[in-house]
Amino acid sequence: MSTLTVNGISKSFYGVKAVQGVSFEIGPGQIMALIGPNGAGKSTCFNMLNGQLRPDTGSVTFGGHDITGSAPSEIWRHGVGRTFQIAQTFGSMTVRENVQMVLHSVNRRLWGLWSPLMAGYAAEADELLEAVGMQEQADRACCVLAYGDVKRLELAMALANRPRLLLMDEPTAGMAPKERNELMSLTARLVTERGLSVLFTEHSVDVVFEHANTVVVMSRGQLIARGTPEEIREDPLVQEVYLGSGAFLETSGIGQ
């Protein structure tokens, strides 16, 4: 059974069709990359899944729930975690507090006025930090972390509500090649350990072909190909689309 089912979603802005009738499915254990040249509609498509945008037509179901046009927090409650292109963490808290914050929200304990946040869910937070290898930095201020560590922290935060799906928007943007590989290997490990599936958008071809096990390709608002990295690499249509933009065949990715 699939985790996420996207069924014919479309979106236009001022009459311009950004996404037209895109459908795909993600099953457990899949690490799916959503790629395409600039302006292909990846971001729009992605934002319709995480609740930023409401599709004009079509539906999105997740684990049996219709989440079409639901608010981001609702989608999150159903078990979809996400990371942002520019990591979004709470800069003025310590690493552990960042995770504790999420855990308090998971358990709907945001309105507590008395007992300190620090005292709540500390063990759970440490466990999550350990999973991403951040336990040693738990007491550091988030704003002094290296960017790669911020990304790992963000991952820990995304895992706090035990999601079954992770949406990662350009997870490796702005990172050095070594950091990229570490982050994606970590992601892959978490997928196996926790029975997750992952959908990510990505510019870097290296990352896509090394870490994804399924790739979907968009062009001009439509899904034009779907398959394993190898199939996609050979796909003539994809090659044609990318030759136009000239970026695809370069082996080094396009960092931000």
Add this chain to the structure above:
Amino acid sequence: MKNSICRAAMVFTLALWPLGHALADSIRIGEMSSYSANPQSTDAYRKGWELAVKEINAAGGVLGKPLEVISRDDTGKPDAGLRAAQELVTNEKVALLTGTYLSHVAVAVADFANTNKIFFLVGQPQSDALVWERGNRYTFRLFNSNRSQVLALAKMAAELPAKRWATIAPNYEFGQSAVAGFRQELQRLRPDVEFVNEQWPALGKLEAGATVQAMIAARPDAVFNATFGADLAKFVREGNMRGLFEGREVFSVLTGLPEYLEPLGNEAPAGWIVTGYPAEQVDTPAHKAFRDAYEKAYGLSPKVGSLIGYSEMQAIKAIIEKAGSTDTEALIAAARGVKFETPVGPLTFRPQDHQSTFGFFIGKLAVENGKGKMVDWKFYDGADYQLPDDVVKTLRPHAATQ
């Protein structure tokens, strides 16, 4: 850094501690006014009381001791006024408090005087509440009350044929009580009068063009004005240009005061019936002596603030002399009914409401040599324009009459 913080803390602490720098054996007067917030008027007021203190001390002081005035800026805010009062009383050990410029500061300090049992002589604030609804037994007021001037103006207005009146006043206590008092008295005397337009600009923010036009559109026969300062200048200029004042009588409070008349120059609205202070023309011996001394000391002609500041110290001198000491109870007993001399003649404080009999000038504006001046003016004795005693009794809190 740590050292500098420590040092700063020490400086603070020391600054707060009272220092014994009093003149040996003087009578200490605590004085405050809105010096920084309303320098237009309070500057002259300070010069006035400084002149009086100099004269009094040159003539041997009071009860054989010199007067020493400790002056504070109340910044136009009740909080600061209260703080100054507290500090003057507890740190400077003053015998009594006096001054203030704005009514609400005076109200606050009067309340302070009441709870702390200290004598307070209000100088210039004219709010009626100070001697009536909010009067108390520790507070006396030197200048005339808003109501007394307005009563006199309304009496004159009642003799005109005008039936349709428009009013304009700043939207706060002074303006509201001026309009209410005028309206009440005029309608009492002339039940056929109606008020067809009332304009209430925020103080200092009159948009004169549109406001004057709105008043013209209501087609009044006559106008009552209580704006002053910058609002007045705007109102007069627009009113002149748009013809609001043509063929209409205008009654106006404060407009004849030098500080408001001078900026208008040759545009001073001739024909307005105004209250004010024709300092240059009052030639009674007492006033002439005051004016000459003031001009000699400062090279300026006196403003109404100067007159009040000067009279304030004369009143304090008389009260202390009559009391024979600076004991608060003695001061209160002495102040009730005390007689004292001022440039505008002898005055007293009415025992029933602690209001002085300070009078007021009403006259007609005219323009001479490019400057506005009051002509055909008359001095009205404040004693004749007070509320009847039984009304005062109902207005004033019982404790204030003890």
Add this chain to the structure above:
Amino acid sequence: MYDASTLFVQLLNGLSYSSTLFLVASGLALIFGVSKIVNFAHGSFYMLGAYVALTVISIMPNTAYGFWGGVLIAALIVGVVGCLIEVTILRRIYSAPEVFQILVTFGLVLVFQNLIFEFWGPDEVLAPRVPGLRGAVTIFGERIPQYNIVLIFVGPIFLGLLWWLTHRTRWGRLIRAATQDREMVASLGVNQTTLFTVVFFIGTFLAGLAGALQIPKESANLQMDINIVVDAFVIVVIGGMGSILGAFLAAVLVGVINAFGVLFFPQAVSVLIFLVMVLILIFRPNGLMGGRLIPQRPSDLSIDQPFRPQSRRAQQATLAVILALALLPLLAPIYVEVMMTEVFILAIFASSLHFLLSVGGIVSFGHAAYYGLGSYAAALVATRLGLPMGAGIVAAMLAAALGGVVFGWFCTRLRGVYLAMLTLAFAQILHALSVQMVSFTGGDNGIVGLARPAWLNSHVAYYYLALGAVVVATYLMRRALYAPFGYAFRSGRDSLPRSAAIGINVAFIQWGAFVLAGAFAGLAGALMAYHRGSVFPTDFSVATTVDALVMVLVGGVQSVSGPLIGALGYHIVSVELIRNLSDYWRLILGIFIILFVLKMPQGIVGAFMGRFGKGER
């Protein structure tokens, strides 16, 4: 009820007023658009323009050329002064948070007031009528001064000039580009520093011009600055921050509504402009022409350090300080007790502001609203219902919390400067109501005669009450700050997208914070009301808010104990300045505030901790 000719003439009057508003507001919008500086001193440049013009025109020949030439020269002089200030002061705070900019420019307001008083003296001065435009023209039987007709065209002319400047010149295009994206302009290799200086010149030139053009209508006076600046801000907010066309539309709207307001609702004129603003912001949260306000990147003031709970040593030190304060009345004279009582009360007020500002990043620029609601609720409950002090304090906290519910509902829909201005608008509306509803609030004269219970009558007893209140209130706010609620509130400040993604309803949390902070500000208001025995409309004033902001700043925005230290330091410094240096206190206080932001933005506690490292902030 009015004929068409009256209405038409009234429209012209409104348009004439709009021109003045537009000139001031367009300069403000321009400066904000490019430099993102919230220039509270803009009114001071306007006032300076009026005074300089008076002097210049008095030495020019009394002809039309003399007048208009004089106006232009005066505006140029003001522009040059603006440049000097930009170069020496404002340049240093471009990346600082809004609240610092507001405070620095407020310091400038104080400095200008004092200096203009020194140069020109206290008297109000009205300029002569303009040569060639001394008369009036008759339109539909109504007379309108010629000068006002000319003014009607000044607004559109300058709108056109600004349009030409920003669309047809290289500098202008850069200005426009910078309004949209500052970094992009920097990357184009443009000298940003010069660009900002030029923009500040134009902006202050326009303010000076507006002031100079005002003197044939209004005597130059020392209250001009404050009287115009709030209106100018309201117009810029209605128009959309940074939009010149928006400022024009808003100026026309406000000018015309005001003109018809005096015709139909003269009683409400002083609150009309704020009601217009509230209405517009409900339907268009970014103003008429405003785009989305891009949140400013965090400043370089190292404000992102986490709050740390007190170490054991710090706790011991706190206890020692409380003990020392408890013993103070044994040694200190009454005046010291009274001052410290005020410090304690103001510390509660400043702490409540600190909670919104530092924890949640919300610039509550109308925080006096809650303080005033508290003081008035206490006073009304005591004098109208005759209830005891305890009931008054409960009522005060409830009233202020209710204020938080109402204002928070509007304000949490907005961000940054819009939010700051909307909070200001609410405080101004309450201020106007407290002045005008004389039968209910006592008007300007406030409410006096709040009696404390007998056991609290002495200064010492009230000192202990205030000390107890500040300890308890600070402790409760501290608990809230370290509790999940405080962290959730901080989440919204740190990262909106992340907060939304993890199910934190930021607006809702902020709403709760408004209520909480409001209640504590109300407590401070009530305690002050009983301390003074009286309440006054000044409780709602901008100055009351600014005092609290300066206290937070002086103590250190990012320090939990900052408001306490700040209240102590600032209150005593300002009171002592006023007491001892009556003629120059504004100048000195203004310079003090400016230097503080420039040299010690982390505040006393922040500087102390920065120096000595770790531990509680």
